[in-house]
Amino acid sequence: MIRHTGIQTVLAVLITLSTPTVAEPPETVEQWVEEAMTNNATLGALQSAIEAAEADVEGSDSWADPMVKYGLAPGTLEGPNMVGHRFEVSQKLPWPDQLSASREASKAGVSAARHDSLWQSRKLTASVKEAYARWWYSNQAIDLHHETRALVEQLAEIARQRLDYGEGSQSDLLRIETELDTLDTQLVGLKAEQARISASLIPLLGRRPQPSRLTLTVPPHTPMAADNPAEIDHPLVQAAEARTAEARARLDAAEISRRPVFTASAGYNSLWADESKRWIVGIGVQVPLSGQRQKSAVRKATAEVSQHQWQTTQVHRDLLASIGDMTAAVQAGHGRLEILDERHIPNQRAHWEASLNELATGAGRLENAINSARQLTGVKLTRAAVIRDLFSARARYDALSPTQTNSLPH
Known part of the structure; x- marks a missing residue:
């Protein structure tokens, strides 16, 4: 006869799985975001675009450069009289509202450049969080795979x-070894797959992340934004x-x-014998x-304003649609997680323990126990996938949310 009490004692010890010790501290999502913000090439290019736009402002309302003309009469260079020359300075006179429109x-x-940079920062933060969730999930998949193997080892x-x-x-023993x-x-x-994910993160972080126990x-589960706000304060x-x-300002300038x-001008012409006629001032008009x-x-400017x-309008609508999409994804994720934590995982854990005890007493079938072991870690992996997707959806929602504080780069 099998000593069932002894087997169940062994089972009680084996059911508790040991947690591996990690020497290095886990990488945090905040560290990843900071790395990406520091090294991202797109953000650097946008910052240069801001600087270029600011430089354009400095000279936008400046007057046109004056025109200086000088002429010389070559035939007077060797003559008995003084050398004949002429010079003139002219300046275009802009309309005051033309300068202000420019x-x-x-x-x-x-x-626009600053808000582009802010939006890129939001998108980058969301992308890093999604990448962190994918990397976390790949580690979870491997950890749960080891847990599945440990459960099958119990069956062995x-x-x-x-x-x-x-x-x-x-x-039966050979069937378990095959499993x-x-x-x-x-x-x-x-x-x-983990190696592929690691390589895909190089453009984002500038390096391959190392496998580690992430948090x-x-x-x-906080309240979400209104479904259809009248105005959205979003970059x-x-x-x-x-x-x-x-x-619109370009249209004003075109008008x-x-x-x-x-054009105002002033000049001096020494070719005039009468000295009172040598200095001249004038005004010119360029009439279309x-x-x-x-x-x-x-x-063209009118069409561009309409465009x-x-x-x-389309950006506003697309943003509202994306917010609604992410709101639904976040709410659904919390609902799935609640069912998994409160019902699905406890029930599956109880099913595994029952299958294990039935197998130990000879009342259960081996295939049922193997399937139960896979289903137990499978539902845990499903939970990890729900958390990954929920974390990613919340990151995208935060990037789209109009309630997030905007801090414009300078």
Whole structure:
């Protein structure tokens, strides 16, 4: 007879799985975000774009450079009289509202560049968090694979004991060993997938992350934003609005270009014998005759304003749709996690323990116990996938959320 009490004592010891000791501290998602923010090339390029836009503002309302002309009469170089020469300085006179329109357009360009950078920072943060969740999940998959193997090893121990007492069969033990071989083969695939994920993170972090025990906190179940807010204070929308404002300022400048252009000039001409006629001052007027070029510029600027207005409307709608999508994903993730934690995992754990006890007493089937072991770690892996997806959805929601504090780069 099998000593069931002894087997159950062994089972009680084996059910508790040991946790491996990690020498190095785990990498945190905050560390990853900081690395990405420091090394990201796109953010660096956007910062240069901001600097270029700011430089454009400095000269946007400046007057045109004056024109200096000088002429010399070569025939007077060897003559008895003084050398004949002439010089003139002319300056275009801009309309005051033309300068202000140009400056407003440049300032709007700076605003658009800053909001682009802020939106890129949000997207990068969300991408890093999603990558961290994927890397965490790949480690969880391997850990749970080892847990599955440990559970099957428990079955192998029971099969060996039953075989020693003459109540088991060699085929059962061989079936379990085959299952262990299958698990070892699967581990090779899991590690290969982990290596691929590690390589895919190089563009984001500038390095391969090392396998380590990461900490992924389940996002809190906090209230989400309204489904359809009237206005969204979000850098993506604000960048589109800034470009619309820039286009309007360009339209104002195009409208002003239809006016006459005045030029003031002053000069000296020594060829005049009468010295009172040598100094001259004047004013010139450039009048658009057909005005076709100016009309075309206005039509183009008007179309660009309309284009940016439509784009802003579409950005607003797309953002609302994305917020709704991520809100639904986050809420669904919390719902799935609640069912897994409160019902699914406890029930599956109880099923595994019952299958183990039934196998030990000879009342259960080996295949049922193997399936129960796989299902137990499988539902844990499902939980890890739900947490991964929930963490990623919350990261994307935070990037889209209008309630997040905006800190514009300078």
